[in-house]
Amino acid sequence: MTLRLYSHPYSGYGQKAATALYELGLPFELRLIQHDDPAVMAEFRAVSPFAKMPALVDTEADRTLFESSVVIEYLDRLAGGGRLIPVDPEAALEARFMDRIIDTYVGGPMNRIVLNKFRPEGQADDYGAAQDAEVVATAWDLLETRLADGRTWGAGDSFTLADCCAAPILTYARRLVPFGDRPLLKAWHGRLMARPSFVRALEDAAPFGDLMPAPPPED
Numbered sequence: 001m002t003l004r005l006y007s008h009p010y011s012g013y014g015q016k017a018a019t020a021l022y023e024l025g026l027p028f029e030l031r032l033i034q035h036d037d038p039a040v041m042a043e044f045r046a047v048s049p050f051a052k053m054p055a056l057v058d059t060e061a062d063r064t065l066f067e068s069s070v071v072i073e074y075l076d077r078l079a080g081g082g083r084l085i086p087v088d089p090e091a092a093l094e095a096r097f098m099d100r101i102i103d104t105y106v107g108g109p110m111n112r113i114v115l116n117k118f119r120p121e122g123q124a125d126d127y128g129a130a131q132d133a134e135v136v137a138t139a140w141d142l143l144e145t146r147l148a149d150g151r152t153w154g155a156g157d158s159f160t161l162a163d164c165c166a167a168p169i170l171t172y173a174r175r176l177v178p179f180g181d182r183p184l185l186k187a188w189h190g191r192l193m194a195r196p197s198f199v200r201a202l203e204d205a206a207p208f209g210d211l212m213p214a215p216p217p218e219d
Protein backbone atom coordinates (compact mmCIF):
# COMPACT_ATOMS: atom_id res chain seq x y z
CA MET A 1 0.00 0.00 0.00
CA THR A 2 1.33 3.45 -0.91
CA LEU A 3 -0.52 6.43 0.47
CA ARG A 4 0.12 9.92 -0.82
CA LEU A 5 -1.35 12.79 1.19
CA TYR A 6 -1.85 16.11 -0.57
CA SER A 7 -1.67 18.59 2.25
CA HIS A 8 0.24 21.26 4.09
CA PRO A 9 1.33 20.48 7.64
CA TYR A 10 -0.09 23.82 8.86
CA SER A 11 -3.58 23.10 7.47
CA GLY A 12 -6.09 22.19 10.19
CA TYR A 13 -7.87 19.67 7.97
CA GLY A 14 -4.51 18.35 6.81
CA GLN A 15 -3.57 17.81 10.47
CA LYS A 16 -6.87 15.99 10.96
CA ALA A 17 -5.85 13.43 8.30
CA ALA A 18 -2.23 13.28 9.52
CA THR A 19 -3.42 12.61 13.08
CA ALA A 20 -5.48 9.68 11.76
CA LEU A 21 -2.53 8.32 9.76
CA TYR A 22 -0.23 8.52 12.81
CA GLU A 23 -2.92 7.09 15.07
CA LEU A 24 -3.34 4.07 12.78
CA GLY A 25 0.40 3.69 12.14
CA LEU A 26 -0.04 3.96 8.37
CA PRO A 27 3.04 5.22 6.51
CA PHE A 28 2.42 7.95 3.93
CA GLU A 29 4.24 10.29 1.63
CA LEU A 30 3.40 14.00 1.87
CA ARG A 31 2.79 15.92 -1.33
CA LEU A 32 3.31 19.45 -0.06
CA ILE A 33 0.78 21.94 -1.40
CA GLN A 34 2.42 25.18 -2.39
CA HIS A 35 0.15 27.72 -4.01
CA ASP A 36 3.05 29.34 -5.89
CA ASP A 37 4.02 26.07 -7.63
CA PRO A 38 1.83 25.70 -10.76
CA ALA A 39 2.89 22.09 -11.37
CA VAL A 40 1.94 21.01 -7.85
CA MET A 41 -1.32 22.96 -8.01
CA ALA A 42 -2.27 21.36 -11.35
CA GLU A 43 -1.61 17.92 -9.89
CA PHE A 44 -3.54 18.86 -6.75
CA ARG A 45 -6.59 20.12 -8.67
CA ALA A 46 -6.65 16.86 -10.62
CA VAL A 47 -7.17 14.92 -7.38
CA SER A 48 -9.10 17.57 -5.40
CA PRO A 49 -11.31 19.61 -7.77
CA PHE A 50 -12.11 22.29 -5.16
CA ALA A 51 -8.39 22.51 -4.31
CA LYS A 52 -9.15 21.74 -0.65
CA MET A 53 -6.72 19.88 1.58
CA PRO A 54 -6.41 17.07 2.40
CA ALA A 55 -6.69 14.67 -0.51
CA LEU A 56 -5.46 11.10 -0.43
CA VAL A 57 -4.26 8.87 -3.23
CA ASP A 58 -3.85 5.18 -2.59
CA THR A 59 -1.58 4.44 -5.54
CA GLU A 60 -1.74 0.68 -5.11
CA ALA A 61 -5.54 0.61 -5.11
CA ASP A 62 -5.70 3.41 -7.70
CA ARG A 63 -8.10 5.26 -5.39
CA THR A 64 -8.41 9.02 -4.90
CA LEU A 65 -10.37 10.54 -2.04
CA PHE A 66 -10.91 13.97 -0.58
CA GLU A 67 -12.97 15.38 2.32
CA SER A 68 -11.10 14.64 5.52
CA SER A 69 -13.86 12.59 7.21
CA VAL A 70 -14.19 10.31 4.16
CA VAL A 71 -10.40 10.01 3.97
CA ILE A 72 -10.36 8.89 7.61
CA GLU A 73 -13.16 6.34 7.08
CA TYR A 74 -11.05 4.86 4.27
CA LEU A 75 -7.85 4.87 6.35
CA ASP A 76 -9.59 3.17 9.24
CA ARG A 77 -10.81 0.44 6.89
CA LEU A 78 -7.29 0.04 5.44
CA ALA A 79 -5.92 -0.41 8.97
CA GLY A 80 -8.35 -3.22 9.70
CA GLY A 81 -11.39 -1.21 10.80
CA GLY A 82 -13.07 -0.45 14.10
CA ARG A 83 -10.62 2.04 15.54
CA LEU A 84 -11.37 5.57 14.41
CA ILE A 85 -14.86 4.49 13.35
CA PRO A 86 -16.04 2.31 16.24
CA VAL A 87 -17.59 -1.08 15.53
CA ASP A 88 -20.51 -0.37 17.87
CA PRO A 89 -23.09 1.45 15.71
CA GLU A 90 -24.12 3.84 18.50
CA ALA A 91 -20.50 4.81 19.17
CA ALA A 92 -19.90 5.19 15.42
CA LEU A 93 -22.93 7.46 15.14
CA GLU A 94 -21.67 9.63 17.99
CA ALA A 95 -18.18 9.83 16.41
CA ARG A 96 -19.67 10.93 13.10
CA PHE A 97 -22.02 13.37 14.84
CA MET A 98 -19.22 15.08 16.78
CA ASP A 99 -17.07 15.18 13.64
CA ARG A 100 -19.90 16.83 11.65
CA ILE A 101 -20.62 19.36 14.42
CA ILE A 102 -16.98 20.40 14.63
CA ASP A 103 -16.43 20.43 10.89
CA THR A 104 -19.63 22.33 10.06
CA TYR A 105 -20.06 24.66 13.03
CA VAL A 106 -16.45 25.27 14.06
CA GLY A 107 -14.13 24.57 11.11
CA GLY A 108 -16.35 26.17 8.45
CA PRO A 109 -17.01 29.43 10.34
CA MET A 110 -13.38 29.54 11.48
CA ASN A 111 -12.11 29.32 7.89
CA ARG A 112 -14.50 32.12 6.86
CA ILE A 113 -13.35 34.35 9.75
CA VAL A 114 -9.72 33.78 8.74
CA LEU A 115 -10.35 34.37 5.02
CA ASN A 116 -12.25 37.55 5.89
CA LYS A 117 -9.05 38.93 7.39
CA PHE A 118 -7.29 38.53 4.03
CA ARG A 119 -9.94 40.30 1.94
CA PRO A 120 -8.93 43.42 0.04
CA GLU A 121 -9.29 46.77 1.80
CA GLY A 122 -12.94 47.77 2.17
CA GLN A 123 -14.22 44.28 1.24
CA ALA A 124 -14.18 42.72 4.72
CA ASP A 125 -17.50 41.40 6.04
CA ASP A 126 -17.30 42.13 9.77
CA TYR A 127 -21.01 41.46 10.28
CA GLY A 128 -20.62 38.00 8.73
CA ALA A 129 -17.50 37.35 10.82
CA ALA A 130 -19.38 38.25 14.03
CA GLN A 131 -22.19 35.86 13.04
CA ASP A 132 -19.64 33.12 12.38
CA ALA A 133 -18.10 33.71 15.82
CA GLU A 134 -21.56 33.24 17.37
CA VAL A 135 -21.94 29.93 15.55
CA VAL A 136 -18.61 28.74 17.01
CA ALA A 137 -19.69 29.84 20.51
CA THR A 138 -22.92 27.84 20.09
CA ALA A 139 -20.83 24.82 19.06
CA TRP A 140 -18.67 25.28 22.18
CA ASP A 141 -21.87 25.14 24.29
CA LEU A 142 -23.06 22.02 22.50
CA LEU A 143 -19.71 20.26 22.97
CA GLU A 144 -19.61 21.21 26.67
CA THR A 145 -23.07 19.66 27.12
CA ARG A 146 -22.10 16.55 25.20
CA LEU A 147 -18.97 16.03 27.34
CA ALA A 148 -21.01 16.20 30.57
CA ASP A 149 -21.55 12.41 30.52
CA GLY A 150 -17.92 11.98 31.63
CA ARG A 151 -16.50 10.65 28.35
CA THR A 152 -12.72 10.85 27.96
CA TRP A 153 -12.71 11.40 24.22
CA GLY A 154 -15.04 13.04 21.75
CA ALA A 155 -17.36 10.09 21.27
CA GLY A 156 -16.69 7.95 24.34
CA ASP A 157 -13.76 6.20 25.90
CA SER A 158 -11.73 5.57 22.75
CA PHE A 159 -9.99 8.03 20.43
CA THR A 160 -12.00 8.27 17.18
CA LEU A 161 -12.68 10.31 14.07
CA ALA A 162 -14.26 12.92 16.38
CA ASP A 163 -10.90 13.47 18.12
CA CYS A 164 -8.90 13.58 14.87
CA CYS A 165 -11.23 16.39 13.82
CA ALA A 166 -11.35 18.18 17.16
CA ALA A 167 -7.61 18.26 17.87
CA PRO A 168 -6.54 20.70 15.11
CA ILE A 169 -9.84 22.52 14.59
CA LEU A 170 -10.30 23.37 18.28
CA THR A 171 -6.64 24.34 18.57
CA TYR A 172 -7.00 26.95 15.83
CA ALA A 173 -10.60 28.07 16.51
CA ARG A 174 -10.06 28.85 20.20
CA ARG A 175 -7.72 31.62 19.06
CA LEU A 176 -10.68 33.32 17.39
CA VAL A 177 -13.41 32.35 19.86
CA PRO A 178 -11.94 31.49 23.29
CA PHE A 179 -13.32 28.49 25.18
CA GLY A 180 -14.39 30.80 28.03
CA ASP A 181 -16.00 29.21 31.06
CA ARG A 182 -16.37 25.72 29.62
CA PRO A 183 -14.17 23.45 31.78
CA LEU A 184 -15.06 20.14 30.10
CA LEU A 185 -14.20 21.48 26.66
CA LYS A 186 -10.91 22.85 27.97
CA ALA A 187 -10.03 19.56 29.65
CA TRP A 188 -10.84 17.55 26.50
CA HIS A 189 -8.70 19.91 24.44
CA GLY A 190 -5.87 19.41 26.97
CA ARG A 191 -6.07 15.64 26.42
CA LEU A 192 -6.05 16.13 22.64
CA MET A 193 -2.93 18.32 22.89
CA ALA A 194 -1.11 15.48 24.66
CA ARG A 195 -2.17 12.71 22.25
CA PRO A 196 1.04 11.46 20.55
CA SER A 197 -0.54 11.29 17.06
CA PHE A 198 -1.58 14.96 17.25
CA VAL A 199 1.73 15.97 18.85
CA ARG A 200 3.41 14.50 15.77
CA ALA A 201 1.13 16.47 13.43
CA LEU A 202 1.99 19.64 15.36
CA GLU A 203 5.69 18.83 15.12
CA ASP A 204 5.33 18.54 11.33
CA ALA A 205 3.76 22.02 11.28
CA ALA A 206 6.27 23.70 13.60
CA PRO A 207 8.94 24.47 10.93
CA PHE A 208 6.38 26.59 9.05
CA GLY A 209 5.93 28.99 11.97
CA ASP A 210 2.67 30.54 13.12
CA LEU A 211 0.62 31.53 10.06
CA MET A 212 -2.67 32.09 11.93
CA PRO A 213 -3.79 35.74 11.77
CA ALA A 214 -4.91 35.74 15.41
CA PRO A 215 -3.31 36.28 18.81
CA PRO A 216 -2.21 33.27 20.91
CA PRO A 217 -4.99 31.56 22.89
CA GLU A 218 -6.43 33.63 25.73
CA ASP A 219 -7.43 30.78 27.97
Ligand SMILES: N[C@@H](CCC(=O)N[C@@H](CS)C(=O)NCC(=O)O)C(=O)O
Pocket residue numbers: 011012013014051052053054066067068069103111
Ligand atom coordinates in the same frame (compact mmCIF):
# COMPACT_ATOMS: atom_id res chain seq x y z
N1 LIG B 1 -14.59 19.91 4.43
C1 LIG B 1 -13.21 19.88 3.96
C2 LIG B 1 -12.53 21.15 4.37
C3 LIG B 1 -11.14 21.26 3.83
C4 LIG B 1 -10.57 22.66 3.94
O1 LIG B 1 -11.28 23.64 4.12
N2 LIG B 1 -9.23 22.75 3.78
C5 LIG B 1 -8.57 24.02 3.79
C6 LIG B 1 -7.29 23.94 4.62
S1 LIG B 1 -7.57 23.77 6.33
C7 LIG B 1 -8.08 24.35 2.39
O2 LIG B 1 -7.72 23.48 1.63
N3 LIG B 1 -8.03 25.62 2.08
C8 LIG B 1 -7.41 26.06 0.87
C9 LIG B 1 -8.22 27.03 0.15
O3 LIG B 1 -9.37 27.26 0.54
O4 LIG B 1 -7.70 27.56 -0.83
C10 LIG B 1 -12.52 18.63 4.55
O5 LIG B 1 -12.99 18.14 5.58
O6 LIG B 1 -11.56 18.12 3.97
